[in-house]
Amino acid sequence: SQTIHQWPATLVQPVGSPLSLECTVEGTSNPNLYWYRQAAGRGLQLLFYSVGIGQISSEVPQNLSASRPQDRQFILSSKKLLLSDSGFYLCAWSPGTAYNSPLHFGNGTRLTVT
Amino acid sequence: AQSVTQLGSHVSVSEGALVLLRCNYSSSVPPYLFWYVQYPNQGLQLLLKYTTGATLVKGINGFEAEFKKSETSFHLTKPSAHMSDAAEYFCAVILNQAGTALIFGKGTTLSVSS
Numbered sequence: 001s002q003t004i005h006q007w008p009a010t011l012v013q014p015v016g017s018p019l020s021l022e023c024t025v026e027g028t029s030n031p032n033l034y035w036y037r038q039a040a041g042r043g044l045q046l047l048f049y050s051v052g053i054g055q056i057s058s059e060v061p062q063n064l065s066a067s068r069p070q071d072r073q074f075i076l077s078s079k080k081l082l083l084s085d086s087g088f089y090l091c092a093w094s095p096g097t098a099y100n101s102p103l104h105f106g107n108g109t110r111l112t113v114t
Numbered sequence: 115a116q117s118v119t120q121l122g123s124h125v126s127v128s129e130g131a132l133v134l135l136r137c138n139y140s141s142s143v144p145p146y147l148f149w150y151v152q153y154p155n156q157g158l159q160l161l162l163k164y165t166t167g168a169t170l171v172k173g174i175n176g177f178e179a180e181f182k183k184s185e186t187s188f189h190l191t192k193p194s195a196h197m198s199d200a201a202e203y204f205c206a207v208i209l210n211q212a213g214t215a216l217i218f219g220k221g222t223t224l225s226v227s228s
Contacts, residue, residue, distance in 0.1 A: 032214065032215075034215060036218070041123075041220070042220065043120075043204070043218055043219055043220030043221050044158070044204055044218035044219075044220075044221065045218075046209070046215055046216070046217060046218070049214060049215045051214060057214070057215075059209075059215070090157055090158070092157070092158075097212065097213035097214060098146070098148075098208050098209070098213045098214065098215060098216050099146055099165060099208065099213040100165070102148075102160040102163070103150075103158070103160070103216060104157075105156075105157025105158045105159070106157050107155070107156055107157050108155070108156070108157055110155075
């Protein structure tokens with residue numbers, strides 16, 4: 001069966017420090033991968049998605065970047081965190097398009113920037 | 115641009131009462147619509163989806179939703195609330211014609227009292 005791993009579960013970082021959140025999927029190949037952010041009052045915001053290795057689409061201009069160095073690995077990064085980067089970050093995968101494949105979410109990383 | 119509006123950030127019902135969570139959408143492509151549920155400190159899971167065909171869609175845990183094109187709505191209902199239904203609910207619409215991602219609403223928190 002397929003599983004998604006996301007870590008760390010919680011993270012407290014000072015303003016200006018770098019960030020690296022990692023997400024890996026097991027038990028499938030060539031998944032679509034997603035990063036969403038959930039912040040108070042703003043709902044669930046799509047940040048990045050990837051349909052293949054090295055293919056990254058950004059939906060919101062921001063202080064973050066994403067990379068997909070391997071088929072089942074998706075990394076969210078920042079060179080210098082801002083206070084506004086605080087939130088709950090969710091990685092998700094789907095086996096195909098959203099038309100016929102549900103998104104499967106990880107358990108999230110709660111990031112607090114101080 | 116695709117968007118989803120969930121009316122009411124917080125809905126409270128008594129156990130056994132009708133649950134109604136409202137969702138209106140805007141879509142420049144044929145709308146494919148979804149409801150996801152999130153339990154505390156977890157990722158989201160799919161409740162139900164509308165793609166084509168029957169406009170009344172049944173999902174897990176006794177939930178259903180009706181797609182009404184004339185009203186651009188996709189409201190979620192359940193005839194009788196259970197305590198275990200307390201969670202956050204998200205409506206979502208397909209991002210683009212390729213179906214590569216979902217755009218979520220801001221979510222509605224459902225509270226159920228005994």
